[in-house]
Each structure stands twice: as structure tokens, then as C-alpha cells.
Amino acid sequence: MMYRFFALVWIFQVLLANTQAQTNELPSISFRDFEIPSSPIIDSTSHAVVILEKGRSDIQVDDGERELRVIHRYGVRIKILDKEGFDKANYVIPLYKIGNKFETVSQIRGYTHYIDGKIQTVEMDKGAIFHEKMNEFVNLSKFTLPNITENCIIDIEYEIQSPDIFNYRTWEYQDDIPKLYSEYTAIIPALYNYNVTLTGFYKLTDERSRLLKDYFLLNGRRQDCSQLTYIMKDIPAFHEESYMLAPKNYKSAINFELMQYYSTNGARQNLTKEWKDVDRELLSNRSFGGQINRENNFKHILPEMYADGDSEEVKARKIYRYIKNQIKWNRIYGKYSQFGVKEALERRNGNVGDINLALISACGAAGIEAYPVLVSTRENGLPKTIHPVISDFNYLVAQVRVNGKNYFLDASEENLPFGLLPLRCINGSGRIIYSKKSSEWIKLENEINASTHFDITGNIDEAGQFKGNIRITYQGLDALNHRNYIRRFSSLNTYIEERMNNSANMKIEDGDIYQLDSLDNNLVESYEVSMDFSDNIGEKNFAFNPILINRMTKNPFNLEERSYPVDLGSKQKESYTISIQLPKGFHIERQPKNTALALPESAARYTYQSQYEEGRLMLKQELALNKAIYEVDEYFHLKEFYSRIIQHQKVDFAFTKK
Structure with missing residues (x-):
């Protein structure tokens, strides 16, 4: 969902007189800050909550460099609700390279507040701030606030100077913890025309604008600016889940895109091209x-x-x-x-x-x-x-x-x-x-579907010992992912040994990999395996689940509501063909029902069929996700679809001996 609104403002192309803008300091801490109100956005999954967040951007002159800078001031007050929220005291500020210069950060301040009869405040030591180079384009400033306890409050403030005068920062209202109040103010000099866009699921609570007369001095003349303020309250946490694109595609945020500006002689310069x-x-x-x-x-x-x-x-x-x-x-x-x-x-x-x-x-x-x-x-x-x-x-x-x-x-x-x-x-x-x-x-899509097929054959003897073969065939992105994983090992033997050592319930006796280098063919793994079902077998009864590997036990979709699509990257299929010979004399007592589940218009389909003849159990199972992308209104059905599959796969086959 996208809401568009436009701010018409103006710019300059030469240096402006330095105008000291008001700082964006947080208000004084009070007992009321420790009393978090009852709110539907705060629940058992909330380990911290933003009480107040404020940001402000405007343009100033760097006297030393004789260049313009965009000054971004930021302040946030966070209450730590429990120990799982302690990581919010570990803070990272990314600084990006713009042209041949990096952004810089200054005036970093951190405070921890807690109640011990009265409000106690501990200020972060300047020595707690560390700077490191992440890569060629990003530097990081890191620090950790002191004396973190449950129910404490932390304040963080800093200022970033950016040489990128043509862009104001994207302001993200949503984070991985809920926010009670978030406010961003942009002061934009005259003669800039910006397209200001709100993206994401949630609407603004309030937006304000006012004219700042004669805010800048340009060529001996005072220039006006527009002060634009955007407020959002009671913002739920953004929860990431499997099969999604970058979170910034879906988080509620304000974005600024420069469309055109006017030079000092009144000529219009368009930055939006065809x-x-x-x-x-x-x-x-x-x-x-x-x-x-x-x-x-x-x-x-x-x-x-x-x-x-x-x-x-x-x-x-x-x-x-x-x-x-x-x-x-x-x-x-x-x-x-x-x-x-x-x-x-x-x-x-x-x-x-x-x-x-x-x-x-x-x-x-x-x-x-x-x-x-x-x-x-x-x-x-x-x-x-x-x-x-x-x-x-x-x-x-x-x-x-x-x-x-x-x-x-x-x-x-x-x-x-x-x-x-x-x-x-x-x-x-x-x-x-x-x-x-x-x-x-x-x-951008792949015609080749991602698929994995398991072929399981073997025998179970009177003592409950299974011996057999498992053959796994990968195609499409599944083959690519598995080839990449195998390549991390020094040799195929090392990979197979790792498989042997990490198969908890299954013992791998021998194995081989086929077509690892034949990229246009399917990747195949083949293993001789054994398993001990002796605890499951008695004189008169026996129970086990023939899906010996990769059985689905956890639903990847657990949100009450998901406000962004499920994006798999390609259509997917997972299938099993199973044939297992049981000891003589056992007759089937209980088995999962043969079933076929489907979403509307066959967007996804699950089939399960088994039969038991002359002591041999044969089973075919297939899960086909026939769309690469499932929209928001399909999420509940997809979630329920997976829940029913998991419940179905929990049912064991039970046999009795007559």
C-alpha cells in the first residue's frame, strides 16, 4: 500500500550562510516513562518498546570544507522489558560512502535510567564507542550502553553529517520492536521539488508543515525553507518470517526523492529522466x-x-x-x-x-x-x-x-x-x-522449478533393524543450494563423513554423490543406511513412520497476520517414494488416511497415498507449491495448509501380528 503526497520546496547551488538549527534532544526522563501503557502493539513477543523516537534533517555549511552537508539528528528512548531485550543496548550506526567521502557521526550520547528509590542515570563512557570498516562502502560506529537491567530505559542520541545534499534519509517507522511514538522532521531549503512517499502498511497519524521565513542566507538574500513533520503512533513491530524479500520493501517509511530544482537564475533543472x-x-x-x-x-x-x-x-x-x-x-x-x-x-x-x-x-x-x-x-x-x-x-x-x-x-x-x-x-x-x-x-523468474525427491527402499527384520537405501535428487534452486553447500567441504569424502556424523537417528554406512559437476543435470545423493526400531517392535505389535528423512515438523508460517507476500523465488516441489518390507506376519492396524489437500485454483497441493500388500509398505507423498509468490490474502490459507500437512505426517503406521 502506498500513499503519495508532495512537498514543493526550493534550493540553491552555492554555499549558504551557516544557520544553527535547533537540536533534537530527548525530553527529561520521568517516572511516567517507566509506566508503559496497555497497548495492543505490546504483547508477549515484545522484549523492548520504543517510547519516543525523533529525527530531524536540515542543511548546513561545513566551514572547514566550504561545502554543504545534510545534518541528521536522531534520538530514541527505549524501555527494556526483559532479558531478551538486552540486545537493544548494543547499537550500530552505519555510515555510507557518498562519492569519495564517508558520512561522519558525532555527539554520540547514551544514558541508562533505572529506578532505585529514585531515578538513577548512568552515562555511557566515550571509550565505549568503537569504529570499524565493514567494507569499501560502509563504516560502522558501535557501542553498548552500561548497567542494563530489566525495566530500565535507555536514551541514545547522535548526529550524522552527510555530503549527500540531494537526499534526505529514509525514515523507517517500523522496527523489530513496537514503537509508541515516532516523529521525523525535514527542513528543506527553497527551490527543491521533492516527491515524498509513504510506503508500507500503516498510515501517518499526523503530518504538519510550516514555512520558515528567511531561514538561510544566500548571496546576501534570505531564503525560505519548508519544515515538514511526519508523525506515526502505536506502530506494531515488524516480524520477519521465512520466504520474504528485503524488509525495507514492506516496513512503513517516509522516502524523499528529488525530482527537480531551480538554479539562482530561475532555470528549472529536472533530475527525473525518461x-x-x-x-x-x-x-x-x-x-x-x-x-x-x-x-x-x-x-x-x-x-x-x-x-x-x-x-x-x-x-x-x-x-x-x-x-x-x-x-x-x-x-x-x-x-x-x-x-x-x-x-x-x-x-x-x-x-x-x-x-x-x-x-x-x-x-x-x-x-x-x-x-x-x-x-x-x-x-x-x-x-x-x-x-x-x-x-x-x-x-x-x-x-x-x-x-x-x-x-x-x-x-x-x-x-x-x-x-x-x-x-x-x-x-x-x-x-x-x-x-x-x-x-x-x-x-525475473526461473522456468526450472526447485524440487527435491526422496526415494527410500529397505527392509525391517524381526529385531526391528532397518537396512536400506536413500536416494535424494535435487533440481533447480534446490540443486544450486546443495551444490554450494557441498563445495564448502574440502572433499566429497569430508562432506559424506559430516553427513554420517550428524545423522542422529540414522546411521549412514556408505554414500556417494553423482553429477556434482554436471550442472545442467540433477544433483543426486545416494546412501546405504540403517536404523534401529527395536524400541518400536514387540512380539505382537510394531509402529513407525516411514518418512525417515526431512519430515516436516514445524510450520514456517506462524504470524497471526502477515502484511507482505510469501516469496519463494520459484515454484517448489518435494516428493517421496517409499518401499519398505516388514517382517512376516504383521498386518496393518492403523495408518494415515490417503488424502489430497489443495488451495484454491491449485495454488498448492499435497497428496499422500499408501498401501500394504504382502508385508510391503508402499507410500507416495508430494507437496507442490505451484506459485512462486503468494499474496497477503492467501497467507492464512497457506498457513493452515501447512498445519494440516504437519498433523497428517505425525500419524504413525501401526501393525499387529496375528
């Missing part, structure tokens, strides 16, 4: 279109990649394999080339942009149609589709077209087969950039 303008800029960019056109890097080595008689699809597959082998991913994302195709080939490593632009260029040299597709990864958030925001994208894949069929390719992933995208790239839509026509949105 896609045709972005297409032209990308294709003329040396690190983007300039790398696609480097076909000469490959024409002389094409005979190394494929044979003249190969079909177009075979050529594309061999080129894909060649690029994967020649350029190893350095674990850096990017929609642009980091080193350039030529240098990446020489270095034999590069970022995602280097690798997939090289793939597109090599396909072009072979006369195969291939195009770049801009992607925002799942953790980066969904890209805006209303108008171009190039900074929304942090990744690049290729689309290759052969014999009238389209294939998504990402050559950065070692264990990824031809035509499959990794889960990180399955995130709404991507933007495919053509060379001779306008770009367009294209849905």
Missing part, C-alpha cells in the same frame, strides 16, 4: 556499453570455445562455461564493470559487471543475441518502476536469445547451470537494455 535518456547514458558509458562493444577481445579465441558445427544454443552454453572458467567472481556486486572486460580476462577475476558484460560481449562476437539486464538484488530492495532511478540497481545479468527462446544467465555463480538465476536475483522485475530500441521491464 528511460530513453538512461538507455543512452548507459550505452555510452565506458564501464557499461563500452564493455559490451569489446567483441574484438573474443573474436580470435572463439575457436577455443566451440566448434563450427555447433548449434547456436550449444555455442551459447559453451561461451557461458568459458566465461565462468576464465573470470572468477571477486564477491563484489555491480551493474558497471569494475576493471573492464580486457583486464578482467587478464586478471582472471572481476565483479558481477565484469563477468556478465564479458559474457554479453562474447556472445555478440559469436553472432548470438544477448542483452544486459539491470537487477536489484533481494536484499537491496525492489526497484522503482514508475520512473528511472538508476541507483536502485546494484547487479547485472544477461539475457541470451537462441532459437526463439530466452535464457537468463549469470556467469558469476560457479555452480549455476545455464538458464537459471540465483535466488538473490529473483526480485520483481529487471530492466533489459537493448541497443537499438527502448529498454523495458522484464519479470
Whole structure:
């Protein structure tokens, strides 16, 4: 759900006189702060609660640097309800690199308040603050508040200076704990035109605006500003659950996007472009279109990649394999080339942009149609589709077209087969950039479903000892995930040993892995196993559950209400074929009912069928999730669907001996 409202304000392009803005300090602590009111947003899952949160952003001049800075002031008061809420006293402030400069933080203050006859306050020592580099683009400031106890209150305040004068911070109203009150104020100088957008499920409680006359001095003239305040009260905690995109896609938040500004002579400058303008800029960019056109890097080595008689699809597959082998991913994302195709080939490593632009260029040299597709990864958030925001994208894949069929390719992933995208790239839509026509949105999805099949065969003897075989077949994203996991081990034997050592109820006697390197084929694991059912078998009766591995015991969907879709990344299927010979003389006394469950329009389906003939128990079970995405209004049905499956799988087979 999205609510739009617009703030028309104005800007400058030269330095402004430094105007000292009012600080955003929290009010004095009182006994009333320790009395948390009864509220439906606070329940047994709440281990801490935000009493008050305030933020304020405005622009000032850095006298030393003679540059403009956006000053973000932040203050929060949190009550710790129990020991599980103690982690809220461990605080991290991320500082981002803007251009060639990092944001900086100052005036960090922390206080712990508790009642000991009267309100006692302990101030955090400055030595408790630590700074570290997370990566090339993010620094972190960390600290822990002192004297944390149940029912204490902590206050945190700080100020961030950012060189990014064209953007105000996104203000997130929702967090993983409830908030009683959250307020954000933006003071925006004249001549800026911002699109201000509220995203998420919850509406604002109040919004206010006022004109600040003559707030800034520009070229000897006073300039007006708009003060915009947005308030939300009684905000429930945002609970993350399995199968979701980045939380920031769904949390209630205020976002500021600069649309246009006016120069001092009154000329309007538009920052919102059309896609045709972005297409032209990308294709003329040396690190983007300039790398696609480097076909000469490959024409002389094409005979190394494929044979003249190969079909177009075979050529594309061999080129894909060649690029994967020649350029190893350095674990850096990017929609642009980091080193350039030529240098990446020489270095034999590069970022995602280097690798997939090289793939597109090599396909072009072979006369195969291939195009770049801009992607925002799942953790980066969904890209805006209303108008171009190039900074929304942090990744690049290729689309290759052969014999009238389209294939998504990402050559950065070692264990990824031809035509499959990794889960990180399955995130709404991507933007495919053509060379001779306008770009367009294209849905990011995998045609190959994720599936896992268990084939279990064996015998149970008179003493209740089971011996048999388990064969597991993986396809699609399930195969990719399992190949990646196996590759973490130094050898296949080490992986199989780990399997043997960590099978609690099952003893693995021997095992093997098939088609680990044959990425276009299913991955197969095969094990000889034994299990002890002696405690389950008597002279006259026997009971056991034949789903010996990976039985579903916990529902992945537990929220009372989920305000965001269930996104699996692809359609999924899990199935079992089981055949077990029992000792002679046992007759079936009780068994789970043969059943078929389905959601409306067969959005999901579960089937369970068993039969017992001549001492052999045969069972087939299949769970098919026939949609990659389930909308909010389908959540309750999906949750209940899983609950019924779990209850059904709890029922053992019971046998008696006559």
C-alpha cells in the first residue's frame, strides 16, 4: 500500500550562510516513562518498546570544507522489558560512502535510567564507542550502553553529517520492536521539488508543515525553507518470517526523492529522466556499453570455445562455461564493470559487471543475441518502476536469445547451470537494455522449478533393524543450494563423513554423490543406511513412520497476520517414494488416511497415498507449491495448509501380528 503526497520546496547551488538549527534532544526522563501503557502493539513477543523516537534533517555549511552537508539528528528512548531485550543496548550506526567521502557521526550520547528509590542515570563512557570498516562502502560506529537491567530505559542520541545534499534519509517507522511514538522532521531549503512517499502498511497519524521565513542566507538574500513533520503512533513491530524479500520493501517509511530544482537564475533543472535518456547514458558509458562493444577481445579465441558445427544454443552454453572458467567472481556486486572486460580476462577475476558484460560481449562476437539486464538484488530492495532511478540497481545479468527462446544467465555463480538465476536475483522485475530500441521491464523468474525427491527402499527384520537405501535428487534452486553447500567441504569424502556424523537417528554406512559437476543435470545423493526400531517392535505389535528423512515438523508460517507476500523465488516441489518390507506376519492396524489437500485454483497441493500388500509398505507423498509468490490474502490459507500437512505426517503406521 502506498500513499503519495508532495512537498514543493526550493534550493540553491552555492554555499549558504551557516544557520544553527535547533537540536533534537530527548525530553527529561520521568517516572511516567517507566509506566508503559496497555497497548495492543505490546504483547508477549515484545522484549523492548520504543517510547519516543525523533529525527530531524536540515542543511548546513561545513566551514572547514566550504561545502554543504545534510545534518541528521536522531534520538530514541527505549524501555527494556526483559532479558531478551538486552540486545537493544548494543547499537550500530552505519555510515555510507557518498562519492569519495564517508558520512561522519558525532555527539554520540547514551544514558541508562533505572529506578532505585529514585531515578538513577548512568552515562555511557566515550571509550565505549568503537569504529570499524565493514567494507569499501560502509563504516560502522558501535557501542553498548552500561548497567542494563530489566525495566530500565535507555536514551541514545547522535548526529550524522552527510555530503549527500540531494537526499534526505529514509525514515523507517517500523522496527523489530513496537514503537509508541515516532516523529521525523525535514527542513528543506527553497527551490527543491521533492516527491515524498509513504510506503508500507500503516498510515501517518499526523503530518504538519510550516514555512520558515528567511531561514538561510544566500548571496546576501534570505531564503525560505519548508519544515515538514511526519508523525506515526502505536506502530506494531515488524516480524520477519521465512520466504520474504528485503524488509525495507514492506516496513512503513517516509522516502524523499528529488525530482527537480531551480538554479539562482530561475532555470528549472529536472533530475527525473525518461528511460530513453538512461538507455543512452548507459550505452555510452565506458564501464557499461563500452564493455559490451569489446567483441574484438573474443573474436580470435572463439575457436577455443566451440566448434563450427555447433548449434547456436550449444555455442551459447559453451561461451557461458568459458566465461565462468576464465573470470572468477571477486564477491563484489555491480551493474558497471569494475576493471573492464580486457583486464578482467587478464586478471582472471572481476565483479558481477565484469563477468556478465564479458559474457554479453562474447556472445555478440559469436553472432548470438544477448542483452544486459539491470537487477536489484533481494536484499537491496525492489526497484522503482514508475520512473528511472538508476541507483536502485546494484547487479547485472544477461539475457541470451537462441532459437526463439530466452535464457537468463549469470556467469558469476560457479555452480549455476545455464538458464537459471540465483535466488538473490529473483526480485520483481529487471530492466533489459537493448541497443537499438527502448529498454523495458522484464519479470525475473526461473522456468526450472526447485524440487527435491526422496526415494527410500529397505527392509525391517524381526529385531526391528532397518537396512536400506536413500536416494535424494535435487533440481533447480534446490540443486544450486546443495551444490554450494557441498563445495564448502574440502572433499566429497569430508562432506559424506559430516553427513554420517550428524545423522542422529540414522546411521549412514556408505554414500556417494553423482553429477556434482554436471550442472545442467540433477544433483543426486545416494546412501546405504540403517536404523534401529527395536524400541518400536514387540512380539505382537510394531509402529513407525516411514518418512525417515526431512519430515516436516514445524510450520514456517506462524504470524497471526502477515502484511507482505510469501516469496519463494520459484515454484517448489518435494516428493517421496517409499518401499519398505516388514517382517512376516504383521498386518496393518492403523495408518494415515490417503488424502489430497489443495488451495484454491491449485495454488498448492499435497497428496499422500499408501498401501500394504504382502508385508510391503508402499507410500507416495508430494507437496507442490505451484506459485512462486503468494499474496497477503492467501497467507492464512497457506498457513493452515501447512498445519494440516504437519498433523497428517505425525500419524504413525501401526501393525499387529496375528
